[in-house]
Amino acid sequence: MGNYRADLLKDHANYDYFYLELFASTTWEWRELRNIRLSSYVYPVSDEAIISGCVVYFLLSNYDILRFDISRQISSSRQRFLHIELMGTVVDSANKEESKSVLSEKKPKVVFVLGGPGSGKGTQCANIVEHFGYTHLSAGDLLRAEIKSGSKNGTMIQNMISEGIIVPSEVTIKLLEKAIMENENDKFLIDGFPRNEENRAAFESVTGIIPEFVLFFDCSEEEMEKRLLGRNQGRVDDNIETIRKRFKVFVDSSLAVIEYYNSKGKVKKIDAGKPVGEVFEAVKAAFAPAK
Numbered sequence: 126m127g128n129y130r131a132d133l134l135k136d137h138a139n140y141d142y143f144y145l146e147l148f149a150s151t152t153w154e155w156r157e158l159r160n161i162r163l164s165s166y167v168y169p170v171s172d173e174a175i176i177s178g179c180v181v182y183f184l185l186s187n188y189d190i191l192r193f194d195i196s197r198q199i200s201s202s203r204q205r206f207l208h209i210e211l212m213g214t215v216v217d218s219a220n221k222e223e224s225k226s227v228l229s230e231k232k233p234k235v236v237f238v239l240g241g242p243g244s245g246k247g248t249q250c251a252n253i254v255e256h257f258g259y260t261h262l263s264a265g266d267l268l269r270a271e272i273k274s275g276s277k278n279g280t281m282i283q284n285m286i287s288e289g290i291i292v293p294s295e296v297t298i299k300l301l302e303k304a305i306m307e308n309e310n311d312k313f314l315i316d317g318f319p320r321n322e323e324n325r326a327a328f329e330s331v332t333g334i335i336p337e338f339v340l341f342f343d344c345s346e347e348e349m350e351k352r353l354l355g356r357n358q359g360r361v362d363d364n365i366e367t368i369r370k371r372f373k374v375f376v377d378s379s380l381a382v383i384e385y386y387n388s389k390g391k392v393k394k395i396d397a398g399k400p401v402g403e404v405f406e407a408v409k410a411a412f413a414p415a416k
């Protein structure tokens with residue numbers, strides 16, 4: 126059981142600050158815990174905590190469990206520290222092993238399609254399917270279908286999409302694996318995944334799949350915002366407040382994935398700010414066999 130504050134100090138990445146309100150039924154007082162600092166890579170999965178005595182447990186998006194011991198709040202004259210510990214990770218190891226063997230037998234060819242929200246990933250994937258015979262798997266569509274199916278993860282996924290937060294990898298990877306296994310095709314466009322380093326590393330280790338290449342749709346926020354506000358598909362996250370959060374998540378978490386694949390020479394960057402037809406000309410060139 127590591128000390129979470131110590132972990133955070135080692136990590137110089139971005140932090141997000143959370144606010145917690147607790148009702149002390151003995152004193153009938155609300156206690157406010159401000160500025161709970163978590164690395165931006167993780168988020169509380171839901172606002173439901175498990176409480177036992179003076180200890181509050183939260184499940185985080187990377188399946189770590191965060192433990193707050195309210196009775197061990199340390200005060201100094203200027204600052205108040207909260208005693209926070211990381212409790213270890215929830216891992217579905219049996220399932221991981223099973224899926225690895227199944228997918229590694231199939232050995233599908235995979236192209237990741239990445240880019241900011243509204244950069245035109247879905248639009249161009251439809252064109253690629255028609256011209257190059259791939260099957261399109263949109264991570265966002267699979268998650269939305271999971272909500273509709275009434276799955277036990279539905280509420281958690283719904284909350285995270287409404288906030289523009291990235292759903293834990295285990296959930297998304299299972300949906301992708303299932304979709305790949307259920308389809309006879311062996312060529313897949315995976316759109317909107319991996320969206321952070323956790324997504325990327327977990328997908329590689331669970332499935333053993335390395336993408337052929339990564340198509341990156343590069344587009345200005347101004348243009349993406351205009352497109353999302355005009356998309357009109359009734360999506361809960363296509364409102365200005367959530368759009369801004371999604372842009373932040375893209376810059377803070379998703380760009381790192383593109384940089385990783387760029388360092389491996391796998392990124393094909395497309396200027397996605399142009400009209401649909403022009404973007405598709407560039408996409409076609411990216412799929413053409415190298416001469």
Ligand SMILES: Nc1ncnc2c1ncn2[C@@H]1O[C@H](COP(=O)(O)OP(=O)(O)O)[C@@H](O)[C@H]1O
Pocket residue numbers: 240241242243244245246247248249352353355356357397398399400401402404
């Ligand atoms: N090149 C483009 N120029 C103008 N509008 C576009 C272009 N590509 C897509 N769109 C529109 O922008 C919106 C977002 O596109 P979409 O393909 O759904 O993006 P993403 O899958 O990256 O979120 C849609 O309404 C789509 O019709």
Ligand SMILES: Nc1ccn([C@@H]2O[C@H](COP(=O)(O)OP(=O)(O)O)[C@@H](O)[C@H]2O)c(=O)n1
Pocket residue numbers: 240241242243246263264265266268285286287288289290291292293297316317318319320324362371
């Ligand atoms: N790999 C992924 C893909 C999407 N998502 C969630 O689904 C939302 C919508 O993703 P999307 O790919 O359908 O849409 P865009 O944001 O690209 O327009 C994201 O904001 C995330 O909340 C996720 O958690 N993990």
